[in-house]
Amino acid sequence: xxxxxxxxxxxxxxxxxxxxxxxxxxxxxxxxxxxxxxxxxxxxxxxxxxxxxxxxxxxxxxxxxxxxxxxxxxxxxxxxxxxxxxxx
Amino acid sequence: xxxxxxxxxxxxxxxxxxxxxxxxxxxxxxxxxxxxxxxxxxxxxxxxxxxxxxxxxxxxxxxxxxxxxxxxxxxxxxxxxxxxxxxxxxxxxxxxxxxxxxxxxxxxxxxxxxxxxxxxxxxxxxxxxxxxxxxxxxxxxxxxxxxxxxxxxxxxxxxxxxxxxxxxxxxxxxxxxxxxxxxxxxxxxxxxxxxxxxxxxxxxxxxxxxxxxxxxxxxxxxxxxxxxxxxxxxxxxxxxxxxxxxxxxxxxxxxxxxxxxxxxxxxxxxxxxxxxxxxxxxxxxxxxxxxxxxxxxxxxxxxxxxxxxxxxxxxxxxxxxxxxxxxxxxxxxxxxxxxxxxxxxxxxxxxxxxxxxxxxxxxxxxxxxxxxxxxxxxxxxxxxxxxxxxxxxxxxxxxxxxxxxxxxxxxxxxxxxxxxxxxxxxxxxxxxxxxxxxxxxxxxxxxxxxxxxxxxxxxxxxxxxxxxxxxxxxxxxxxxxxxxxxxxxxxxxxxxxxxxxxxxxxxxxxxxxxxxxxxxxxxxxxxxxxxxxxxxxxxxxxxxxxxxxxxxxxxxxxxxxxxxxxxxxxxxxxxxxxxxxxxxxx
Numbered sequence: 001x002x003x004x005x006x007x008x009x010x011x012x013x014x015x016x017x018x019x020x021x022x023x024x025x026x027x028x029x030x031x032x033x034x035x036x037x038x039x040x041x042x043x044x045x046x047x048x049x050x051x052x053x054x055x056x057x058x059x060x061x062x063x064x065x066x067x068x069x070x071x072x073x074x075x076x077x078x079x080x081x082x083x084x085x086x087x088x
Numbered sequence: 089x090x091x092x093x094x095x096x097x098x099x100x101x102x103x104x105x106x107x108x109x110x111x112x113x114x115x116x117x118x119x120x121x122x123x124x125x126x127x128x129x130x131x132x133x134x135x136x137x138x139x140x141x142x143x144x145x146x147x148x149x150x151x152x153x154x155x156x157x158x159x160x161x162x163x164x165x166x167x168x169x170x171x172x173x174x175x176x177x178x179x180x181x182x183x184x185x186x187x188x189x190x191x192x193x194x195x196x197x198x199x200x201x202x203x204x205x206x207x208x209x210x211x212x213x214x215x216x217x218x219x220x221x222x223x224x225x226x227x228x229x230x231x232x233x234x235x236x237x238x239x240x241x242x243x244x245x246x247x248x249x250x251x252x253x254x255x256x257x258x259x260x261x262x263x264x265x266x267x268x269x270x271x272x273x274x275x276x277x278x279x280x281x282x283x284x285x286x287x288x289x290x291x292x293x294x295x296x297x298x299x300x301x302x303x304x305x306x307x308x309x310x311x312x313x314x315x316x317x318x319x320x321x322x323x324x325x326x327x328x329x330x331x332x333x334x335x336x337x338x339x340x341x342x343x344x345x346x347x348x349x350x351x352x353x354x355x356x357x358x359x360x361x362x363x364x365x366x367x368x369x370x371x372x373x374x375x376x377x378x379x380x381x382x383x384x385x386x387x388x389x390x391x392x393x394x395x396x397x398x399x400x401x402x403x404x405x406x407x408x409x410x411x412x413x414x415x416x417x418x419x420x421x422x423x424x425x426x427x428x429x430x431x432x433x434x435x436x437x438x439x440x441x442x443x444x445x446x447x448x449x450x451x452x453x454x455x456x457x458x459x460x461x462x463x464x465x466x467x468x469x470x471x472x473x474x475x476x477x478x479x480x481x482x483x484x485x486x487x488x489x490x491x492x493x494x495x496x497x498x499x500x501x502x503x504x505x506x507x508x509x510x511x512x513x514x515x516x517x518x519x520x521x522x523x524x525x526x527x528x529x530x531x532x533x534x535x536x537x538x539x540x541x542x543x544x545x546x547x548x549x550x551x552x553x554x555x556x557x558x559x560x561x562x563x564x565x566x567x568x569x570x571x572x573x574x575x576x577x578x579x580x581x582x583x584x585x586x587x588x589x590x591x592x593x594x595x596x597x598x599x600x601x602x603x604x605x606x607x608x609x610x611x612x613x614x615x616x617x618x619x620x621x622x623x624x625x626x627x628x629x630x631x632x633x634x635x636x637x638x639x640x641x642x643x644x645x646x647x648x649x650x651x652x653x654x655x656x657x658x659x660x661x662x663x664x665x666x667x668x669x670x671x672x673x674x
Contacts, residue, residue, distance in 0.1 A: 004591065004592070008589070008591050008592050009592075011591075011592035011593065011594045011595075012274075012592045014594055015127075015251065015273060015592065015594050015597075018126075018127050018131070018303075018304055018305055019127070019131050019135075019303060019305075020127075020130075020131045020132050020133050020134065020135035020136050020234075020303050020305070021133075021135060021136040021303055022136070022300075022301060022302060022303050022304070022338060022339055022340075023339055023420060023424070024303075025303055025304045026339075026424075029304075054130055054231075054235070055130065055131055055135045055231065056135065056228055056231040056235075059416065060416075062423075063416060063419035063420060063422075063423055064419055064422075064423070065415055065416065065419050081423070084423060084424065085423060085424065085426060086424065086425050086426035
C-alpha cells in the first residue's frame with residue numbers, strides 16, 4: 001500500500017469510525033469532524049490507537065464506566081467525551 | 089472488464105451474529121467459507137443488542153417453549169409463520185447452552201443457573217402472568233455473542249474479507265446465485281467472489297428513518313441486493329419503532345429499563361400505560377407501547393416545552409440498582425442527555441429500531457419465491473437475521489427474540505447449506521453478463537459533473553420516511569410519502585461525486601448505500617400504502633382494525649415493475665396445534 005495522502009487518511013479514519021453502535025458513531029464521527037484536526041501528531045496517533053479498540057471497551061471508556069490504564073489514551077478519551085454531550 | 093477472482097464453497101455477506109453463526113456451522117463442516125464485511129466483523133450491529141436472548145429455561149419463573157411460541161405468535165399479531173416460530177422456540181434452550189459453550193458469559197443467579205429477566209410480551213401459561221425468559225450477559229449480550237462467534241470462526245479457519253463492500257449478487261440465466269462482486273474499500277478495486285452458495289446476513293435498514301437507534305452501517309445492503317436480483321421483499325410495511333429511544337437523538341434505552349421496574353409517565357405524571365394495557369402495563373408489546381406514547385403526545389399530554397415526548401421514570405429505583413442492572417444505559421443517559429436517571433426523568437419517544445420485513449425465506453434459511461404450486465427456493469441463495477423474513481416476528485418483534493433469531497436460523501442455514509453443497513459439488517459457469525451489470529453499478533459513480541450531494545438526499549429521504557411512514561399512517565400521508573420517495577429516486581440519477589479517487593473513497597460507498605436505502609424506502613412505502621388494515625407495527629388511522637378476512641397474508645414487493653403480490657401466512661406449526669388469530673390484549 002502506498003503512503004496515503006492526508007485526505008485519504010481522513011477517509012480511512014472516517015471508515016474506522018463506523019461502528020456497531022449508534023453511540024460510538026456519534027462520539028467518534030463527531031470528534032473526527034470537529035476536533036481531530038486540532039490535535040497534535042501524537043494525539044492523532046493515539047486517536048487511531050483508540051479506534052483499534054473493541055466496541056464494548058470503547059463504549060465503556062467513552063461512557064466513563066471504565067478508565068484506560070494509559071494516561072495518554074485516557075486524555076484523548078476525555079477529549080472525545082467532552083466533544084459529545086447534550087449540546088453536541 | 090477483467091477483475092480478480094476468488095472461489096469458495098460459500099460466501100457469507102455480513103459478519104453479525106447471523107452470518108457468523110452460519111459461517112461457523114459451515115467451516116466446522118469443512119466447507120471453504122468467505123465472510124465479507126464492510127466493517128471489521130466485531131463492529132457489526134449485533135454488538136449493540138443490550139437486552140438478551142429469549143429461551144424458556146424456567147430458571148426464574150415457570151416457563152415452557154410452547155408459552156414462548158404463543159407469545160411470539162401473539163406478539164407478531166398473527167402474521168408470523170407458526171412453523172418457523174415453533175422451530176425457533178423449541179431450539180432456544182439448546183441454543184443458549186450452545187452459546188455458553190462457545191464462550192458467552194451469561195449472568196448467573198445465586199444458585200448458579202443462568203439469570204433471566206422479564207421482557208415485554210412475555211407470559212406464563214398462554215397469556216397469564218409475566219414470564220422471565222430473557223437470558224443476558226449483563227447489558228452486553230450482543231457483544232458477548234459476536235465476539236464468541238468471531239473467535240470460534242477464527243479457530244474454524246473461516247476466511248474473512250474485512251472492509252469489503254458487496255455491490256451486487258451474481259445470477260445466471262437459470263436463476264442460480266453464483267456469488268457477488270465486492271469492492272475492497274482500501275484499494276477501491278472490485279473483486280469477484282464465486283461461491284456455490286451465498287448467505288445474506290447484512291442486517292436491517294434503520295437508516296431509512298431520521299431518528300433511529302441503529303448504527304450508521306445499517307443501510308439494508310442485502311435487502312437491496314436481493315431486490316436487484318429479482319427477489320421480492322416481504323412485509324416491508326412492518327418496521328418496529330422502539331418505544332424508548334432518547335427523544336430527538338435515537339439512542340436506545342433497552343426494554344430492560346422497564347423490565348427492571350422503570351415506567352412511563354405523561355406530563356401529568358400519570359402512568360398512562362395502565363390505561364392502554366391494564367395487565368402488562370409498561371411491558372406490553374413494543375408496538376402497543378409505541379402507539380400509546382404517540383397518542384399521549386398527539387392528545388396533548390406530552391412532556392417538555394413542545395409536548396413532543398413522554399418521560400421514562402427510573403428515579404424510584406436506587407442508584408446502586410440502576411448502576412448494577414443497567415450500567416451502560418444509565419451512563420448513556422448521563423452522557424448524551426446530561427441528566428441523572430436516579431433523580432431525573434428521561435425524555436423518550438418511539439424511535440425506528442428494527443426491520444421486521446426482509447428477504448423471504450423458509451425455516452432452513454433458503455430464500456424462497458412464489459410459484460404456481462406454492463413456493464420454491466432460489467438455488468444458491470440463503471438469508472438470515474434482520475435482513476431476512478422467515479417470518480418469526482410477523483408484524484411486531486418481541487424483545488429478546490432478535491438475538492435468538494440470528495443464532496437459531498444462522499445455524500439452521502449453515503446446516504442446510506451443507507446439504508446443498510453435497511448435491512451441488514461444482515461451481516457453475518460464471519455469468520459474465522451479470523458481473524458486468526454489477527460493475528456498471530460501480531462505474532456509474534465515475535460520472536463527472538455537477539450534481540446534488542449524497543448527504544443532502546440521504547437526509548431528505550430519512551426525513552420523508554419519518555414524516556410519511558412513521559408510527560401512524562393513512563392513505564393521504566402514505567400517498568404523499570410515496571410521491572416524495574419516488575421524486576428522491578429520480579433525483580438520485582443526477583447525483584454526482586466530486587471525489588473520483590479509488591483509495592478509501594468512502595463517498596462512493598455512501599452513495600451506493602444511499603441507492604440501497606432508496607430501493608428499500610420505495611418497497612416500504614408501497615407495501616404500507618397497499619395494506620388497508622392495522623396490524624402490529626403497521627398502524628393505519630383510516631383502517632384502525634386488524635382485518636384477518638382480507639389481510640392475514642404476507643406482502644411481497646418486486647422492484648422491476650414495483651408490483652405487489654401476496655402469500656398466505658403459515659398458520660400450521662410443525663407438531664403442535666395452530667394458534668388461531670384472536671384479539672390481542674395485554
